[in-house]
Amino acid sequence: MSPTRRLMALDLGTARTRSLALGGRAVADRPSVIVRRTSASGGPEVVWPIRHGMVADPGACLRLVRMVLQDTCLYDSRPLERVLAGVPVAASRSDRRAVQAAVAEIAGCEVRLVEEPLAAAVGVGLDVIDPRPRLLLDVGAGIVEAVAIEGGAVVEAVALQLSATTGAGPAAYALEGVVDMTAGLLRRLPTASRPAARARGLVVTGGGAHQELLLRRLRAALRLPVSAAPQPQHATVRGLMRLCLRPALAGDLGRRAR
Template structure:
């Protein structure tokens, strides 16, 4: 789908909720009706070179907003896709952010989405959304471990009582069509093992019993799953279509505003 340097102004009549996953490689959106309305590369056209070739700009790097102006254009394009799909008005957008996002990173996301949508914005940390998307009870007092492997950032978290109690992250400089580069794969496995070891003994025992859930596009890499299983010696599972876990969870939270408010991401 061709991007334009400027997207048309959105109409402001409201009746729907939108889930928005701003990924480093892909941006996905769902409406509260469950209809897929957008799945586009996270890139916009900034300018044209002397030869007349459009120069793409990627506004999201390591899961964070690197170019606020380009991010605003990207969000407008995605929300235009929402209108094209028939849900042309919005009353709330629930959008994911990495756990590692700083307060300024979170403000950049909120500002871009709020300006583009003209409605309320709720931020939810992406591993929490991914957990909701695969059907895990994030409010359960029994802790569990989730590894979210994106194209720009990998985060491993322990979740309990609706909050992330422990988290570690690796920002990725490069990925390939075959998945994580070997040295990055090693680092992800090591990071997950370190987080597991640093949990309090009673929490670690409970987490081992519940196993590890792997989400994100990297969960499709069989070698990663095999290495995690061998290194951690706990059950390792991945859901169907793990690359869509976050946006599915954000969409479910659109339908559960009380839960979304409870686990909404706060500035850190």
């Protein structure tokens, strides 16, 4: 890596966008919102460029990415060499292209995508290369994804899109849906894999991991160890930075269909 260039991790979330530059002192964390003037009235219009973790307004997303890059340039103005950006497992090819195009246009460098639950697992120190299954629930503001990870890949995944969240996570009416979805993930695992997955427990990441009621309901319904990761809202962006420093590993990680 050239000493004149730098690396950046980017987690574009529905409610908040988080970024981390190599050598940065802390995660930059800002609301995923853009305020623009309307042509009709000239008044302000509040736009949320990301919906369910995916690009909903490409123009506004470009502005959001530009502001995020400005955040990281406050202490380091060197040109970027590489950006790793997170995407939901549920993102389609067109969703992924939209993220990659928006970030590449503003960053002007190589942009790689990593599925967010996989990045979150790396961010909290899980051994994602282990061939034994590991369960993770990533609770974002717009999308919740439950995944099983084996051998460096997401081998099973289920997702629930949220229409409304609170500051602490999913709204009360959505909790049972999250629990049922996670139980469904367990049922989708091969019978031979379930004992190992259950014994290793479920790790919860994302801002919703702070919601104690959700954790209690998961424990009661799944009857397995459930733990919230430390600083769960920063798990994805920290994992992306760790992978940014290990590009060969980042390139090897990916979804593998059964």
